[in-house]
Amino acid sequence: MxxxxxxxxxxxxxxxxxxxxxxxxxxxxxxxxxxxxxxxxxxxxxxPERRPDVDRAAFDADTVVSPADGKVMYAGPGQDGVAPEGEWQQVSIFLSAFDVHINRAPYGGRLREVTYKPGRWLAAYKHESAHQNERTDLVIEREVDGQVRAVHFRQIVGLMARRVVTRVAAGDELATGERIGLMKFGSRMDVFVPPEVDLTVRAGARVVAGETVIARWPSADAVS
CATH class of the missing domain: 1.20.5 (Single alpha-helices involved in coiled-coils or other helix-helix interfaces)
Structure with a gap:
């Protein structure tokens, strides 16, 4: 529906x-x-309603899903001037005016940080839009097997989008794929995961919010 x-x-x-x-x-x-x-x-x-395309148990613990509908612009090591400080892998998604613009949590856990930053309205596909445009940065954490996993994601408005809407706050507990807000009329979402996480999408791929798996923590057997 x-x-x-x-x-x-x-x-x-x-x-x-x-x-x-x-x-x-x-x-x-x-x-x-x-x-x-x-x-x-x-x-x-x-x-629209969305359902993950993986088994629920594995989905909750190990997988990161797309927070937005759109096309993957970049998937790889964190880009200078885009990624937060530290070592990260990055997935950047461009939303056209024809995509669904409801945003969802890419990973379940507690929101440690929600930071809104005013800025410009450059075209969302431009590299500099990630740090110059209006945006909201969110960091979600979850403890798994005694270790804290963190996923950093960012709502970024674009040339047509002139407002970012974030409906969650620091301290909120979120499920993977839960709605967190939207961006109006064409925009961008960036997701940053630790270097040990395997990216499962490439540039050019189409992704669906709350359903497409974009990254996955390696299993305990693979790590050992």
């Missing part, structure tokens, strides 16, 4: 104004044509 996120209301109302003006002016044809605009805007805020 697909629902429409509540953020759609003001944007859809604005998009409906041209059709209303045309109708009041007696231009029925134009009003009908312009009526497609608010419908298209509402669809941008669609919020």
């Amino acid at each position: 697909v629902t429409i996120d509540r953020e759609a209301a003001p944007a859809t109302a604005v998009a409906a104004v041209p059709a209303l003006v045309a109708a009041l002016a007696g231009r029925r044809g134009a009003a009908l044509a312009l009526g497609a605009l608010p419908a298209a805007v509402a669809l941008f805020f669609r919020d």
Whole structure:
């Protein structure tokens, strides 16, 4: 089932104004044509149900899923000027205006940090957008077998997107794939995992929020 996120209301109302003006002016044809605009805007805020594509037990403990629908721009070692300090692997996902923009937690655990930073609105596919655009950085931690695992992820608005919406706060407990907010009209998500985690996607791959596995911790047998 697909629902429409509540953020759609003001944007859809604005998009409906041209059709209303045309109708009041007696231009029925134009009003009908312009009526497609608010419908298209509402669809941008669609919020479909999602299910992981792996076994639930393994999914909860070892896997990192995509936090957004879109196309993988980069998958590999953390890029200078993009990745947080330290050693990380990075997956960057570009969301076009046609993708679902509801964002989900890539990994389950407790949110240690949620930091909003105002900034510019450069095209999200540009390297510098990661540290110059408006964004929210989130760090989630989970203890597994006595060790703390951390995943850092980042909502970044783009050229068309002018607002990042984050509906979680530090201290919240999240399940893998749980909704955490959205970004409006074309944007980017970056995910950073420790170097021992295996990336399971490559640049050019299409990913689905809450379903596509993008990284996986190696099993205990593999480590030993």
